[in-house]
Every structure is written in C-alpha cells, then in structure tokens.
Amino acid sequence: MNTPAVSPSAPEAFVVAEVRGRVGCLTLNRPKALNALSLAMVRDITAALLAWRDDAQVLAVTIRGMGKEGPFGAFCAGGDIRFFHQAALAGDPTLEDFFTEEYALNHLIHTYPKPYIAFMDGICMGGGMGVSQGASLRMVTERSRLAMPETNIGLFPDVGGGFFLSRCAGRLGEYLALTGLVLGANEAVAAGLADIVVDTGRLVGLWESLGTTPFETGEAVERWCRTYALKNVAPAAWPLAEIDRVFALDSVMVIVQALEGGSSDWARDTAALLRKRSPLMLHVVLEQVRRARGMGLAEDLRMERDMVRRCFHLRPGVASETVEGIRALAVDKDHQPRWNPDRIEAVQAADVAAFFDSPWPAHAHPLRGLA
Known part of the structure; x- marks a missing residue:
C-alpha cells in the first residue's frame, strides 16, 4: 500500500x-x-x-x-x-x-x-x-552530471561542500571546488x-x-x-599527479601561475577556466576547503552558514558578487559577469578573511543545534 x-x-x-x-x-x-x-x-x-x-x-x-x-x-x-x-x-x-x-x-x-x-x-x-x-x-x-559549480556564480560550494569535497583523494577537492568541473x-x-x-x-x-x-x-x-550495479566502470582520465602537485600550492595566484606555465593542454585549459571564475570566490573557496578538511560536518555547515550570509551582506544588493554572478548566468544571461575585483592578483587577504568572521556569537548561531 x-x-x-x-x-x-x-x-x-x-x-x-x-x-x-x-x-x-x-x-x-x-x-x-x-x-x-x-x-x-x-x-x-x-x-x-x-x-x-x-x-x-x-x-x-x-x-x-x-x-x-x-x-x-x-x-x-x-x-x-x-x-x-x-x-x-x-x-x-x-x-x-x-x-x-x-x-x-x-x-x-x-x-x-x-x-x-x-x-x-x-x-x-x-x-x-x-x-x-x-x-x-x-x-x-x-x-x-555531477558538479559543485558555484565559483561560476560568485558563490562557494556550500550544502556541506567543504566537508565532502575536502574528503576526496589527494587534492581533487580543491580542483573540483575551484573549477566547478562537471x-x-x-x-x-x-x-x-x-x-x-x-x-x-x-x-x-x-x-x-x-x-x-x-x-x-x-x-x-x-x-x-x-545488485543493480554495473560491474565494470572505466577509470577517470584525470592527470592525478599533476592535480595533486598544482592544487596543493599555497594560494590561488600560485596555482594559476603554475597552470599557465604548464606544458599540457590540461594545465592551460584549467588556467583559462579559473580566469573566468570569480577571483574573490576562488580565494574564499580554497580557504574553505582547506579549513573544512580539519572539521566535522556540523562545524563545516556552521562555517558555510557564516560564509553564505557574508556573500549577500558584506556587499549588499547589486554589489554582491553572488548577485552579480547569478545576474550574468540566469537573469540577464549575458554570461559577462563584472567581477569585483576582476583579477585573481587583485584580491586582498582581508577581503577573504571577512567571509570566515561569523556574524553571530556561538550561542545565537542559526545552526547551533547541529551535533
């Protein structure tokens, strides 16, 4: 029934x-x-x-x-x-x-x-x-077709993305989070x-x-x-050694420089893709994944709740990187987001750090009840 x-x-x-x-x-x-x-x-x-x-x-x-x-x-x-x-x-x-x-x-x-x-x-x-x-x-x-493509709209891989992407082998988490690869x-x-x-x-x-x-x-x-599973699944064709080497580097700027200096089509294509993403959110996302690697699920979700609040309120309204990214992709559909700043090299450390400063004291956090 x-x-x-x-x-x-x-x-x-x-x-x-x-x-x-x-x-x-x-x-x-x-x-x-x-x-x-x-x-x-x-x-x-x-x-x-x-x-x-x-x-x-x-x-x-x-x-x-x-x-x-x-x-x-x-x-x-x-x-x-x-x-x-x-x-x-x-x-x-x-x-x-x-x-x-x-x-x-x-x-x-x-x-x-x-x-x-x-x-x-x-x-x-x-x-x-x-x-x-x-x-x-x-x-x-x-x-x-699976992806966490949020850097394309000036957002970050939320819904626990920091937690589950950081648990991927090697540096796949950073690679998938930054690129939004499908x-x-x-x-x-x-x-x-x-x-x-x-x-x-x-x-x-x-x-x-x-x-x-x-x-x-x-x-x-x-x-x-x-029992319905297919028995033979083809392996992925990623250059895992190159991913682990490049995406373990210290910063987005160094990662992109290494890719742009690479000799493979994969390196050049990945660099070109990252240059289209929100420069600010690339820096934020790299920090997110690396922090989340040492967090439990509830702690990660509370961090992401802080971050998404900052996405819409650090620069409210049309000044929000997320609002602009969504406008370009889904509202006006011109696919020409006006990122601020517009280059990876122009992002300031203080602007990144602001996303991880919780707007709530611990006792008043909207996800304080998660165990």
Missing part, C-alpha cells in the same frame, strides 16, 4: 513523498526547473524524513528526480538561484531561512539513522549534491562522490520493485539496490 507522508499544499506538489511497501520514496517534482530546490521543497523533504525516521514501518528512504519526459532524467540542479537573486535585491528575509533550513536538511541526511539511497540520474549539482552526498548509497548513471558517472565514482553506476534502463524497474519486495531490514533494501 502506498501512503502519502506529506500532504501536498498545491494541486501539483514539488515534492512527492509516499511509502511504497516498507520504503519511504521521495520524488523531486519540479522538472521545468530541473528540480531546483525552493524553501517549500526543503521543508517538505525535511518533514518526510523526520516522520519516517520515527516510523518503524519505514525501513529505508530513497530519493529521485522527475525529468521532463517522466521519472528520472534529472535529479536536482541546485537551489533556486533566481529566488536568491530576487530575494537579495528585495531584502527578503526568507533568503536567510532558506540557507538555514537547507543546511539543517543536509545535516539530517548525513546523520540519518536509516539507509538513505539517492538515485542521482541526470543533472546533480549544488543543492542536488547537498541532498545526495550524505546518502548511504549514491547511485549514478551514464546520464549523470563529472560523469565514472569520474564521480573515482572521486568518491558516488558509489555505484546503474544503467538508466533499469531505474524504473528498480524503483517499482521497492514497493513489492518483502524487505525485512533497511540494510536489505540497500543490498537490493546494489
């Missing part, structure tokens, strides 16, 4: 939550926006997870996205950046609520006591990584950001089987999903 866990507040719910057999099934159902997360969606996911956490009937949770053609095909493109832009310019306080509640949801997923299985088919970026990286089983397909399935597995690859043709059958298979434990649900 399938029973809704969350009553939709509108004729077409953007999050469909139902219990199929003994599995709680979440479907992100905003395909026209590639399932970009709104505050209401964050709240609906959170409500379902809290209800199922304490429901003995529910053994495990799965999450997928709805594509424009039907189930799967897109997971989640991230947070609703157009909302970020509008809210920042209007002084809308729900922007603060969004990040506080989204990061709390990320923490809930990472610490969830039951198996939580993410079907990361199609685009999975930013906030989509936030609702999947804490999963006990992260499934990708040949259509999967990963396919085999690269995601190689980076430790996915666990198994599943053929897209088997997704619908697997999802349907969750409601009809007589599972007795959550672990049995996860084992069942693992």
